[in-house]
Amino acid sequence: MNRKIEILAYILIWIGIAVFTIYSVLTGVERHEKMECERWIEMSKHLPDWYWTEWQIEQxxxxxxxxxENQQIRRAD
Known part of the structure; x- marks a missing residue:
């Protein structure tokens, strides 16, 4: 009986670690993408030749x- 409890405890610990890891990765990616947007917006205010790519706008x-709107002009080259 104690062996079954020990195995169950290990399984629950590994499930907890997996859930925490997945949550951390997903929230980390979101935070990073938001930080990129803030940086790009700030750069666009100071760089006269700044332009946005489609994926930056979508992100x-x-x-x-x-x-x-005046910064959403896309380069054709």
Whole structure:
């Protein structure tokens, strides 16, 4: 009986570690992407030739960041 409890405890510990790891990775990626958007928005205010790529616009809009319409001009090259 004690062996079964020990095995169950190990299983629960590993499940807890897995859940914590997955949660940490997902929230870390989200935080990083938000930080990128904030950095790009700040850079766009100071760099006159700044332009946004499609994926940058999509990423920032996904998190609710507003990109000024005049900066949403995309380069054709």
């Amino acid at each position: 920032c809009k996904h998190y609710g960041y507003q990109i000024p």
